[in-house]
Amino acid sequence: MVPVAAGEAFTSAERFEIDKAIRNAETLCRLEFSVYVGSSGQESRAFAERLHATLVAPARSVLIVVDPSARVLEVVTGAEARALVSDSDVALAGVSMRSAFAAGDLVGGITVGVQRLAEHARRPAIMHETNQTN
Amino acid sequence: MLTPGLLLLAAAGPALAVPPTGWEEAPSVSPLSFLLIILLIPAGLFAVIALLASLASGGGEGAYRPGLPWGHEPEWFGGPRDGLESATDEQPRELAGSERRGGTSGSW
Numbered sequence: 001m002v003p004v005a006a007g008e009a010f011t012s013a014e015r016f017e018i019d020k021a022i023r024n025a026e027t028l029c030r031l032e033f034s035v036y037v038g039s040s041g042q043e044s045r046a047f048a049e050r051l052h053a054t055l056v057a058p059a060r061s062v063l064i065v066v067d068p069s070a071r072v073l074e075v076v077t078g079a080e081a082r083a084l085v086s087d088s089d090v091a092l093a094g095v096s097m098r099s100a101f102a103a104g105d106l107v108g109g110i111t112v113g114v115q116r117l118a119e120h121a122r123r124p125a126i127m128h129e130t131n132q133t134n
Numbered sequence: 135m136l137t138p139g140l141l142l143l144a145a146a147g148p149a150l151a152v153p154p155t156g157w158e159e160a161p162s163v164s165p166l167s168f169l170l171i172i173l174l175i176p177a178g179l180f181a182v183i184a185l186l187a188s189l190a191s192g193g194g195e196g197a198y199r200p201g202l203p204w205g206h207e208p209e210w211f212g213g214p215r216d217g218l219e220s221a222t223d224e225q226p227r228e229l230a231g232s233e234r235r236g237g238t239s240g241s242w
Contacts, residue, residue, distance in 0.1 A: 008206065008207065009204070009206035009207060009208075009209050010209065015209075015211075018211050019211060022211055022212050032212065033212055034210065034211060034212035034213050035210070035211040035212060036208065036209070036210045036211075036213060037208065037209045037210075037211075038204075038206070038207070038208020038209060038210075038218075039204075039208060044239070045239055048237075049235065051210075051213070051218075052235070054213075054214055055213070055214065056214065067204075068198055068204035069203045069204040070241070071200065071201075071241050071242050072239075072240075072241050073238075073239070073240045073241065073242065074237065074238075074239050075237040075238045075239075076235060076236075076237040077235065077236040077237045078235060079234035079235065081236075082234065082235065082236035082237075085236075086236070087236045087237065087238060090236065090237055090238045091238045091240075094238045094240050095240075098240055098241075098242040099242070101198075101200065101242045102200055102242040103200075104197065104198050104199055104200055105198075106198045
C-alpha cells in the first residue's frame with residue numbers, strides 16, 4: 001500500500017524554506033504552526049486530528065497535513081486558533097495551497113499556505129465574535 | 135518617389151561585383167565543416183546549458199509530480215520530538231474538545 005520510502009523528501013534548502021515560513025508565521029501571530037508531509041492513511045481527517053492532538057498546545061495550534069501520494073490536504077485548527085482563523089479563511093488558504101500542489105510545487109504551496117493562515121490570524125478579531133466563542 | 139530607391143540600388147550595384155583580383159582566394163568550405171559550425175556547435179552548447187540549468191534547479195528525483203506516488207519518508211515540521219510515534223502509539227490527549235476544532239479538507 002505505502003510505497004517504499006526512498007530517501008529524504010526535501011533538500012536542505014527546501015527544508016530551510018519551510019522552517020522559515022513557519023518561524024515567520026509564528027512571529028506574525030501567536031499561533032503555533034506545524035506541517036506534516038507524508039502518507040495520511042485511509043482516513044486522512046482522523047489521522048490529521050490525531051496528529052493535531054499530540055501537539056504540545058493543540059488548542060492554539062494549526063496543523064497542515066499534506067499527502068502527496070493521495071493528493072489530500074487537511075488543515076486542523078485548535079479551538080483558540082479557530083477563533084482567529086475561521087474555517088472559511090482556512091478554506092481560502094487551502095485553495096491557494098492546492099493550486100500550487102497541483103502544479104507540482106510542494107514547498108511553494110506549504111509556504112504560501114502557512115503565510116496566508118498567519119495573515120488571517122493576525123487580523124484583529126471582532127469582539128462580539130470572540131465573546132460568542134469564548 | 136521611386137528615384138531615391140533607384141539611386142540607392144544603383145549605388146549598391148558595385149557590391150555585387152566580383153572580388154578585386156588583389157584579394158587572396160578564400161579557402162573552400164566543405165559541407166561537413168559547414169554543418170559542424172552551423173548546427174553541431176550550437177546544439178552542443180544548447181545541451182551543455184540545458185544540463186547545467188537542470189542541475190542548478192535541484193529538481194531531480196526529489197521533485198514532486200502530481201499523480202505519481204510519493205516514495206519518501208514522512209516529514210513533520212514543528213511536530214513533537216518523537217515525531218509520528220507519539221501519534222500512532224499513544225491516545226490523543228485532547229479528543230474532548232474535538233467539536234471545537236476547525237479546519238478544511240481537500241484534494242487536488
